[in-house]
Amino acid sequence: MSANDTPVLEVENLVVAADTAHGPVTLVDDVSFSVAPGEVLSLVGESGSGKSITMLAVMGLLPPGTWVASGRIRFQGTDLLDLDERALNELRGGRLAMVFQDPMTTLNPVRRVGSQLAEGVRLHDRSIGRAGARRRVVELLESVGIPDPAAKARDYPHQWSGGMRQRALIAGAMAHDPALLIADEPTTALDVTIQAQVMRVLAASRAASGSAMILITHDLGLVAQVADRVAVMYSGRIVETQDVYRIFDGPRHPYTAGLLASVLSLESADGAAYAIPGQPPTPAGRGEGCPFQPRCDIGRDREECGARPHLVSAGGSSIACHFPLVDGSLPVGEPLPTIAPLALASEVKAS
Amino acid sequence: MTVAVSRFALPALGRRRRPRTLRPSGTVPMYIGIGLLSSIVLLIVVVPFLPLYDPFGQDLVDAMMPPFVAAEHPLGTDSLGRDVLSRLSLAGLVSVGIAATVVAINFVIGVTLGLIAGYRGGLLDSGIGALSDVQLAMPVVILLIALSAVFGPSTQLMVITLGLTYWVGYARVARALAMGLRDRDFVVSPLTQGGSHGRTVFTHVLPQVLPQMAVIASFDIAVIVGIESSLDYLGLGVQPPVPSWGAMITEGQKYLQINPWLVILPGIALFLLVAGMQFLSQRFTTESVAPARKGARR
Numbered sequence: 001m002s003a004n005d006t007p008v009l010e011v012e013n014l015v016v017a018a019d020t021a022h023g024p025v026t027l028v029d030d031v032s033f034s035v036a037p038g039e040v041l042s043l044v045g046e047s048g049s050g051k052s053i054t055m056l057a058v059m060g061l062l063p064p065g066t067w068v069a070s071g072r073i074r075f076q077g078t079d080l081l082d083l084d085e086r087a088l089n090e091l092r093g094g095r096l097a098m099v100f101q102d103p104m105t106t107l108n109p110v111r112r113v114g115s116q117l118a119e120g121v122r123l124h125d126r127s128i129g130r131a132g133a134r135r136r137v138v139e140l141l142e143s144v145g146i147p148d149p150a151a152k153a154r155d156y157p158h159q160w161s162g163g164m165r166q167r168a169l170i171a172g173a174m175a176h177d178p179a180l181l182i183a184d185e186p187t188t189a190l191d192v193t194i195q196a197q198v199m200r201v202l203a204a205s206r207a208a209s210g211s212a213m214i215l216i217t218h219d220l221g222l223v224a225q226v227a228d229r230v231a232v233m234y235s236g237r238i239v240e241t242q243d244v245y246r247i248f249d250g251p252r253h254p255y256t257a258g259l260l261a262s263v264l265s266l267e268s269a270d271g272a273a274y275a276i277p278g279q280p281p282t283p284a285g286r287g288e289g290c291p292f293q294p295r296c297d298i299g300r301d302r303e304e305c306g307a308r309p310h311l312v313s314a315g316g317s318s319i320a321c322h323f324p325l326v327d328g329s330l331p332v333g334e335p336l337p338t339i340a341p342l343a344l345a346s347e348v349k350a351s
Numbered sequence: 352m353t354v355a356v357s358r359f360a361l362p363a364l365g366r367r368r369r370p371r372t373l374r375p376s377g378t379v380p381m382y383i384g385i386g387l388l389s390s391i392v393l394l395i396v397v398v399p400f401l402p403l404y405d406p407f408g409q410d411l412v413d414a415m416m417p418p419f420v421a422a423e424h425p426l427g428t429d430s431l432g433r434d435v436l437s438r439l440s441l442a443g444l445v446s447v448g449i450a451a452t453v454v455a456i457n458f459v460i461g462v463t464l465g466l467i468a469g470y471r472g473g474l475l476d477s478g479i480g481a482l483s484d485v486q487l488a489m490p491v492v493i494l495l496i497a498l499s500a501v502f503g504p505s506t507q508l509m510v511i512t513l514g515l516t517y518w519v520g521y522a523r524v525a526r527a528l529a530m531g532l533r534d535r536d537f538v539v540s541p542l543t544q545g546g547s548h549g550r551t552v553f554t555h556v557l558p559q560v561l562p563q564m565a566v567i568a569s570f571d572i573a574v575i576v577g578i579e580s581s582l583d584y585l586g587l588g589v590q591p592p593v594p595s596w597g598a599m600i601t602e603g604q605k606y607l608q609i610n611p612w613l614v615i616l617p618g619i620a621l622f623l624l625v626a627g628m629q630f631l632s633q634r635f636t637t638e639s640v641a642p643a644r645k646g647a648r649r
Contacts, residue, residue: 061542063534064472085547093544100543105536108555119554120544172544 006077007034008180008212009058014071016050016057018283025283027053027066029236032311032318035180035212042215042223042244044259045233046280051216054233055182059098060088076179094124097178097211099202101185103165107157113165114153117141117172124176140171143208144201163194167201177209184216199226220263224248229316232256235280235291238311241318252317252324254296290322298323384630391443391624398440406437407592415610429599429613430606439620442594446624449510449589450575454568456514461521462557462564468522469529470552476526483519491516492582499587509588513575520567528560566635573628580621596621 016028028050035041043051056062058073060080073080075096080088092098100106107116117140118133128136134153141149144167157165166186173181186202187195199222206213215226223230224244231241232253240253251257258276278295281287289306290299299305304322311320398404403423410432418427418435426436468479495512502508532538533556541551582588583597591598596617603613 059543061539089545089547091545092542093546098540098543100536100540102536106540108537110558111555116541119541119546123545169540 006037007074008037008039008076009035009214010072010074011054011058012072012074014054014057014073015069016053016062016066017069018066020284022284026069026286027236027283028057029286030311031071031233031236031238033231033238033241035214037179038210038212040213040215040226040228042217042227042230043233044217044220044223044230046218046259048280049233050236051233052184055098055184055214055216058182059092059096061092089123093120093173094176095179096182097173097176097180098182099166099170099173099184099186102189103162103169104157104189106169107165109157111156112153113155113157113160113168114138114141117153117168117175120172121175136175140175141168143205144168144171146171161194162190163198166190166194166198170198170202170205174205174209174211178211181206181211181213182216183213185218186215187222188218195222220260232259235286236283237291237320238318239292239320241311241313243316246317250325252319252326253292253321254298254323254325255292257325258295290320298325378634380630381634384627384632384634387623387627388631391620391627394440394620395443395447398436399444403434404437404440405434406441406594407433409433415606417610418612418616426616427610427612429602435613435616438594438599439596439616442596442599442617443620443624445589445593445595446576446579449506449579450572452510453513453517453575453579454571456510457518457571458521458564458568460515461518462525462560464518465522465525466529466552466556466560469526470533470548470556472530472533479522479526483522486516486519489516491578492585492587495582495587496585504587504590506589506593509579509582513578517571517575520571521564524563524567525560528563529556532556532559566632569628569632569635573625573632576621576628577625 011034012032014028014031015026017024018027031050031054033041043054045051053062053066057068058075058080060083062068068081071081075091080091083091107113114134114137117137118130121133121136121140122128122130125133137153138149141153146152146164146167152160152164160168166189170186183202187198190198202213203226215222217223227244229241230244230247231238232247232255233239234255240247240251240256242252242256247256248260251260255276258274261274262276276295281291281294287293288308290296290309293299293305296305299322302323307322309320309322311318410428412432413421413424413428414430414432416424416428416432418425420427424434424436426434426439429435429438464479464482468476491512494516495509498508498512499505529552538551538555541555542548546554579588580595580597580600583595584601586598586601589595589598599617600614603610603617606613
């Protein structure tokens with residue numbers, strides 16, 4: 001990221017809270033990150049770590065009973081939290097677009113695909129008219145490789161395959177050349193054979209419009225392929241942000257290292273996947289200290305980890321850990337038995 | 352009657368039948384309902400075109416004529432010599448019209464409030480919930496008696512009162528469905544494309560709720576006709592000289608010993624309409640609860 005580039009999206013100290021039966025809890029805790037124009041930031045972390053809630057907060061579509069408690073969300077210089085519903089509607093689907101995880105449920109089953117896409121087209125271009133919107137939809141479908149788009153637009157969603165639907169939804173999201181596309185696990189619900197195809201379509205339409213992208217995913221292989229930078233979330237916080245090469249070669253947060261080590265590898269010694277011991281804390285059960293401490297081989301018995309580590313940024317990367325790893329190993333030279341497969345991972349990347 | 356064999360009775364037959372030969376028992380009530388209703392439709396639609404149609408003309412000489420005696424008054428005449436068949440027909444039209452108006456008002460109010468409560472949740476939901484509890488606790492007949500005492504009884508007053516008090520059923524079901532639909536991807540997705548909440552509810556939530564609302568409406572028509580007739584019977588609804596089945600029963604009651612038909616005939620008409628609607632709507636309910644049966648019928 002060069003110095004004169006203003007980020008497309010800048011999230012600063014975002015805190016999202018929710019009401020529960022036992023009082024309010026913090027779902028997203030002091031999250032900060034930024035996305036440069038044209039950049040792909042990948043947001044990884046296990047289920048419940050707050051990835052999707054963060055993105056919904058950016059879209060201004062938090063579910064009822066959930067709210068932004070503090071922080072700023074700046075999109076191209078304007079603070080989204082200051083905007084009213086009308087201005088947000090103008091933005092959403094225009095300069096700020098989103099693609100969902102499951103293309104099977106994202107289209108209304110009782111309406112034709114074409115008319116649903118036309119709805120999005122007309123919302124941001126009222127002068128285009130019905131016929132114009134229909135032509136535009138056909139163009140969009142053609143651009144993502146739907147065969148015979150004019151006839152296919154009149155189909156109902158159930159007549160389409162999952163891959164076709166996801167391509168159509170990407171086409172719809174990219175209809176107004178957004179500055180930022182949020183893709184929430186865009187390939188998770190698809191067959192492996194279709195995933196590559198969908199990602200190619202996504203890359204092609206991004207290349208055409210120069211959009212930046214936030215890619216939420218569990219798939220570290222996909223991250224390695226697509227992302228420029230990676231932000232790792234754990235228990236509602238960002239624990240590490242790194243350049244994609246650096247994160248695979250030398251993760252600095254013990255959680256990131258554990259996450260990478262738990263990827264199944266054909267080369268791993270005993271053929272079993274590594275599992276980080278324990279469970280992530282619930283939002284209500286998060287203590288004062290580092291949320292990863294109970295599961296962390298390094299910090300478990302250290303007094304310092306009872307205090308909350310703050311996200312420290314330096315040179316485009318940031319980390320929230322009292323004892324960050326140096327090149328995937330402990331700073332004081334202690335052995336790190338549970339993260340053994342890591343050496344293999346870095347070998348693979350280097351070769 | 353072989354058609355009435357239910358799915359659950361099958362094992363007792365001792366021999367396996369292929370599912371497609373099975374006719375769902377739900378169709379029998381439907382045919383009964385259609386049969387009952389068609390007699391009412393005939394009464395309302397065809398009778399006005401008969402040459403002897405005259406619901407208001409009095410003929411004191413021929414008063415209190417029993418049915419099936421004179422060709423010009425097939426169902427006899429009332430105490431003022433007015434033709435009973437013509438009056439039954441007009442009363443039916445009035446009843447159905449009133450019921451349809453009331454149900455339409457209920458439908459619009461109930462669906463709107465239900466969707467708002469279910470989609471928005473929070474305080475609005477609690478508020479609408481409390482309002483519907485109040486509605487349910489309110490005795491409509493007593494309310495209408497009170498209002499009639501103030502404004503004087505009239506058809507309009509009855510329609511407005513019923514219209515504002517029987518929407519709770521729609522609201523409850525619409526709320527529950529909207530709550531389920533609110534977080535579905537195809538409802539959230541239009542929002543990410545810049546659609547407003549109101550627009551999204553109208554284009555993506557409402558169409559999914561309408562079928563269930565139609566089932567409730569089909570039930571409610573029978574209920575409203577019954578209530579309307581009982582209010583007419585009490586003199587709180589349709590005012591003379593316009594006939595209504597309920598008012599005809601009140602009037603005929605005075606001459607029960609001389610000409611009991613004046614009570615029996617509107618009673619039968621009322622029964623045919625209410626029972627017919629009930630049977631028919633029962634079919635709609637099975638259809639909406641178990642749409643899979645559609646496939647089994649073929």
